Amino acid sequence: MRRPGPLPPPERRDARDPHADPEGLVALDDEPRRRAPVLPFRRGRADTTDAAPGGGEPSETGASHEDAGAQPTGWRDVWRATRARRRALRSEIRRFTARSRRRRMIWIASLSALLLLVIGSVGAAYSPLFAVQRITIEGTVAIDQAALQEALADQVGRPLPLVDHAEVKAALVTFPLIETYTLEARPPHDLIVRIRERTPIGVVRSDAGFTTVDAAGVVLASGGARPEDQPLIDARDGLASPAFEAIGQVLRTLPDDVHGLVAEARATTPDDVTLVLHDGTEVLWGSADDSVKKAIALLAAPDGYSYYDVSSPGSISVG
Incomplete structure (x- = not known):
């Protein structure tokens, strides 16, 4: 019985062949490889050109999307898109910062109310609404009350915070029986003078x-x-x-x-x-x-x- 002869060695391809096998062997599939078409770049137009049917080379006419009815992208479109993006961004920022803004508004409202209260209180205290109308003298035994009232008459009509302590002291020094004294403002209209007489x-x-x-x-x-x-x-x-x-x-x-x-x-x-x-x-x-x-x-x-x-x-x- 006769043995079969050995298979013929694989043929080597030319090194210049772009479809050459990496190992220099002939591929079993002799179908030529296809490459993606290279499309030209055009400013303001579509980035791709219609390829020829069947994946071949681009058509000879060079038809683009613009030829198919697409409008070019101008600066107005870019401005509108930018404005829409900014609106969306502001909306998201407002949504995520609503709690902090609400807390800030509460603090601002509280501080404003407190400031108005302080200003109103100080303004009312220095207004005629809190003027001295009665002077009450306590603690006197040997000193004449009428003489003391006459000496302190200049303080009547003044707002309680504006009572002049220096004038009160100068008026009471003329009474040698007074050892010490204290002043007490009792809103809205009373001034209390407590006197300790000398013994x-x-x-x-x-x-x-x-x-x-x-x-x-x-x-x-x-x-x-x-x-x-x-x-x-x-x-x-x-x-x-x-x-x-x-x-x-x-x-x-x-x-x-x-x-x-x-x-x-x-x-x-x-x-x-x-x-x-x-x-x-x-x-x-x-x-x-x-x-x-x-x-x-x-x-x-x-x-x-x-x-x-x-x-x-x-x-x-x-x-």
Whole structure:
């Protein structure tokens, strides 16, 4: 039996053949390969040209979409498309920022209302709607109310925030019995003046007679006759001395029932204050320290003695 001969070797193609096989072998399919047609680019026209039927070369006539009835794209079309795009973009921005814009509007409205409220309140406060119509004076006992009202009459008709404190002070300084004062504005039309009067503690002998003074040595009144309800004060070196300051502190802290019993108070130093009662009894008070305890000890001491030493309230000496 005879063997078949070997297959003939594959033929090699020319290297210049564009359809040559990569390995240099002849393809089994000898059908020529097709390439996509190359279309010319035209400004303002369609980008492609109709290819010939069957995928061949372009037609000889070079017909384009414009030839088929398509309109060229001009600057008006571009402007309209740009405007439509901007409108769509703004619409999306408004949709996504609606919450933040609503929150911002709430804040703006709240701040505006608060600002209007503050401006309205300040404007009303400085307007005649809150002018002073009544001045009420409290705390006076020895000072004439009518004289005080007359001295403060210039403040009537002024808005409460515009009451001149310097003028009020200048008017009240003329009353020596006033120790301190406070002002209170009570809208819409009331001005309250609270006064603390000076407390007289005794009288001192002078060339003009007798002068009533308080614990600070302020002269409250002067006259030729000695007031019966005030003790006579005898302090070495006068009203500006440490001895008078100690006497003033002692007499000011005395209870009313004990103060009414004192006829005279004398001292040469701050530590040897001595009180003389109306019945001639002498009380060695000492310094102004623990004056309340000393007064309690004096009230608890037995009667019938002409001398009491309460300088040490823990141990009272009598004689």
